[in-house]
Amino acid sequence: MKNDPLLQPYKIKHLELKNRLMISAHEPSYAEDGMPKDRYRLYHVERAKGGIALTMTAGSAVVSQDSPPAYNNLHAYKDEIVPWLKKITKECHEYGAKVMIQITHLGRRTNWSQYDWLPILSASPSREAAHRSFPKEAEDWDIDRIIKDYGSAAQRMKEAGMDGVEIEAYGHLLDSFWSPATNKRKDKFGGSIENRISFSLKVIDSIRKSVGNDFVVGMRMVADEDWKIGLSKEDGIQIAKKIISTNKIDFLNIIRGHIDTDPALTKVIPIQGMASAPHLDFAGEIKKEIKFPIFHASKINDVATARHAIASGKLDMVGMTRAHIADPHIIKKILEKREDNIRPCVGATYCLDRIYEGKETLCIHNPATGREKNMPHEITLKAKATKKIVIVGAGPAGLEAARVCAERGHNVIVFEATNSAGGQINLICRSNKRKDMIGIIDWRLEICKKLNVKINYNTLTTVENILSEKPNIVIIATGGIPNIEILEEGSNLVSSTWDVIAGNVNIEDDVILYDDNGSFPGLQAAEMIANKGSKLEIISPERFFSPEVGGMNYVPYARNFIEKGVNITISKRLKKVKKSGNRLVVSIGSDYSNKTESKEISQVIVEHGTIPVDELYFQLKKNSINEGVVDYKTIIKGSFNEINKNSKGNYHLYRVGDAISSRNIHAAIYDSLRICKNL
Numbered sequence: 001m002k003n004d005p006l007l008q009p010y011k012i013k014h015l016e017l018k019n020r021l022m023i024s025a026h027e028p029s030y031a032e033d034g035m036p037k038d039r040y041r042l043y044h045v046e047r048a049k050g051g052i053a054l055t056m057t058a059g060s061a062v063v064s065q066d067s068p069p070a071y072n073n074l075h076a077y078k079d080e081i082v083p084w085l086k087k088i089t090k091e092c093h094e095y096g097a098k099v100m101i102q103i104t105h106l107g108r109r110t111n112w113s114q115y116d117w118l119p120i121l122s123a124s125p126s127r128e129a130a131h132r133s134f135p136k137e138a139e140d141w142d143i144d145r146i147i148k149d150y151g152s153a154a155q156r157m158k159e160a161g162m163d164g165v166e167i168e169a170y171g172h173l174l175d176s177f178w179s180p181a182t183n184k185r186k187d188k189f190g191g192s193i194e195n196r197i198s199f200s201l202k203v204i205d206s207i208r209k210s211v212g213n214d215f216v217v218g219m220r221m222v223a224d225e226d227w228k229i230g231l232s233k234e235d236g237i238q239i240a241k242k243i244i245s246t247n248k249i250d251f252l253n254i255i256r257g258h259i260d261t262d263p264a265l266t267k268v269i270p271i272q273g274m275a276s277a278p279h280l281d282f283a284g285e286i287k288k289e290i291k292f293p294i295f296h297a298s299k300i301n302d303v304a305t306a307r308h309a310i311a312s313g314k315l316d317m318v319g320m321t322r323a324h325i326a327d328p329h330i331i332k333k334i335l336e337k338r339e340d341n342i343r344p345c346v347g348a349t350y351c352l353d354r355i356y357e358g359k360e361t362l363c364i365h366n367p368a369t370g371r372e373k374n375m376p377h378e379i380t381l382k383a384k385a386t387k388k389i390v391i392v393g394a395g396p397a398g399l400e401a402a403r404v405c406a407e408r409g410h411n412v413i414v415f416e417a418t419n420s421a422g423g424q425i426n427l428i429c430r431s432n433k434r435k436d437m438i439g440i441i442d443w444r445l446e447i448c449k450k451l452n453v454k455i456n457y458n459t460l461t462t463v464e465n466i467l468s469e470k471p472n473i474v475i476i477a478t479g480g481i482p483n484i485e486i487l488e489e490g491s492n493l494v495s496s497t498w499d500v501i502a503g504n505v506n507i508e509d510d511v512i513l514y515d516d517n518g519s520f521p522g523l524q525a526a527e528m529i530a531n532k533g534s535k536l537e538i539i540s541p542e543r544f545f546s547p548e549v550g551g552m553n554y555v556p557y558a559r560n561f562i563e564k565g566v567n568i569t570i571s572k573r574l575k576k577v578k579k580s581g582n583r584l585v586v587s588i589g590s591d592y593s594n595k596t597e598s599k600e601i602s603q604v605i606v607e608h609g610t611i612p613v614d615e616l617y618f619q620l621k622k623n624s625i626n627e628g629v630v631d632y633k634t635i636i637k638g639s640f641n642e643i644n645k646n647s648k649g650n651y652h653l654y655r656v657g658d659a660i661s662s663r664n665i666h667a668a669i670y671d672s673l674r675i676c677k678n679l
């Protein structure tokens with residue numbers, strides 16, 4: 001253990017970092033009015049408790065008012081931020097973690113239609129596809145103003161007692177000046193590399209002047225845009241050397257790629273199905289070349305790879321950011337020899353996709369993240385009395401219920417109708433690129449095994465065999481089945497996306513997939529149909545395509561559909577399907593017009609979420625003590641009031657996940673955690 005490369009301390013200037021793991025800047029979008037209040041603080045403090053050496057708070061705290069928050073970023077330009085940051089820093093320090101903050105001007109990576117409605121700007125007036133704003137070209141007075149803003153923001157961070165700042169320079173304002181892709185200027189800020197980085201050097205200067213020399217200042221910088229029209233690795237090394245030669249920067253945090261479109265962003269922050277640690281060697285090469293403290297994060301989501309990154313000398317500090325969103329206690333578990341208990345980051349990138357849609361960061365299978373006030377990351381409190389708990393269904397909701405109840409010390413038995421655990425996750429894993437999702441199931445199965453949870457597979461559960469166990473509590477986690485009965489006529493002639501994914505139907509040559517859900521099952525089935533070489537049209541009644549799938553997760557599907565020539569039709573509604581010989585005729589209308597059209601086709605697949613499998617629940621409801629009632633008022637607050645309605649009842653009864661209604665994995669697991677942590 002004492003030789004573990006990850007546990008070796010690292011010194012940067014005067015600052016002692018107690019190990020080599022850091023959380024790189026990421027905006028969880030928990031800010032309230034631009035301030036890091038309780039939710040924000042508790043999120044970072046939990047990770048400090050978990051043993052992280054350095055937490056880089058904020059993603060892109062904005063230094064100027066004409067950098068409106070793109071995803072609820074912190075307002076580093078306001079003095080009122082100081083006491084909030086002071087509180088975070090102080091509490092993280094109590095656990096030995098160091099706390100820095102990333103500051104930035106977002107440039108064109110934001111939108112003007114919010115906060116102060118100021119026009120946004122960039123080196124030159126070219127639009128960023130991801131945020132869809134047209135920036136103006138930064139004028140001389142903008143540049144002067146922003147240089148000062150950086151200095152003032154850094155000063156506020158020092159006042160808050162923070163351990164350092166990181167200047168963001170990839171995809172934002174500063175590097176828009178560096179890159180030939182975005183800087184077309186003819187003035188002293190365009191042309192040669194010296195000219196293009198002169199604004200950044202003035203910013204560094206301004207920051208140093210305001211914080212002095214005894215404060216850590218680093219830069220997260222793109223060292224190769226991996227883009228025909230952008231900065232090359234040679235450019236990146238040249239820029240890095242010039243920045244280091246100022247003697248005003250203490251570390252570089254290396255990025256490879258550009259982020260102006262979703263596909264490009266996924267190469268910088270790889271999602272599920274993409275290679276692990278794709279830029280680690282690159283960061284190592286930069287380190288070798290410039291011989292300077294190097295930080296880096298990009299899908300280093302397991303401890304073995306992180307160890308290798310340090311042991312091989314490629315990095316000085318290794319960022320495991322999403323890994324800590326999934327499990328905030330990684331170092332603690334290493335130290336306690338519980339590495340096998342680390343909740344795996346499965347790369348679903350639900351966390352990041354949500355912030356780009358104006359929602360807060362949540363982990364697909366850790367509902368305690370971002371809810372530290374009420375939800376535990378680890379179940380440490382044992383129940384006062386051991387109860388017999390019967391759970392029906394071993395999908396994500398059922399297994400989470402089993403895990404949490406077993407950790408509370410209860411006697412848990414699970415009935416599962418099929419021969420394996422996983423429920424709908426088994427279908428998801430039929431797609432190679434999403435195979436890591438099985439980690440959600442395996443992690444829970446492993447814990448259940450250690451805690452002697454009995455799982456009875458191949459058991460079609462009845463009320464009788466549940467009651468024969470004499471349970472104190474019954475939890476119904478039976479999930480759902482595809483809902484395809486949604487057409488005016490001909491639902492009996494269509495198949496479900498599950499049929500396609502599970503291989504229960506032959507895929508024909510000429511297929512319509514009607515996706516009236518807009519989530520993953522439709523895309524997964526469509527991809528399988530396209531991969532088979534069939535002609536495919538996906539029809540959606542919505543205004544946008546696949547609205548439940550975030551921008552980053554959409555990338556591989558979009559690529560596949562374009563390459564395979566899949567037709568996508570939006571704003572049309574499938575009405576009827578009729579037989580015509582051995583073919584089908586579909587009638588297609590729209591919510592927007594009375595016009596209908598007909599098409600002849602070989603096969604129709606329908607996706608409309610699931611309907612709950614809830615017979616058992618309703619059979620058990622009458623004789624339960626609570627008659628199925630869940631006290632929403634207390635559950636929302638994180639406590640739990642067990643309802644006693646029926647004095648003749650024998651057990652409490654709860655229903656979780658898709659057995660209630662068609663939702664997602666996070667909702668299913670959260671249902672179980674918030675009930676079971678109190679049982």
Ligand SMILES: Cc1cc2nc3c(=O)[nH]c(=O)nc-3n(C[C@H](O)[C@H](O)[C@H](O)COP(=O)(O)O)c2cc1C
Pocket residue numbers: 024025026027028058059060102168220268269297298299300301319320321322323351352355361
């Ligand atoms: C929710 C979320 C928000 C992020 N916001 C920022 C940001 O504002 N600035 C930044 O430099 N990186 C941001 N990132 C990128 C991370 O710092 C990191 O580079 C990325 O997640 C890859 O590392 P990982 O694979 O260890 O998660 C964000 C990541 C996530 C998950």
Ligand code: SF4
Pocket residue numbers: 322323325326344345346347348349350351352362363364365366
């Ligand atoms: S949502 Fe997925 S990628 Fe994000 S932290 Fe959780 S497991 Fe990792």
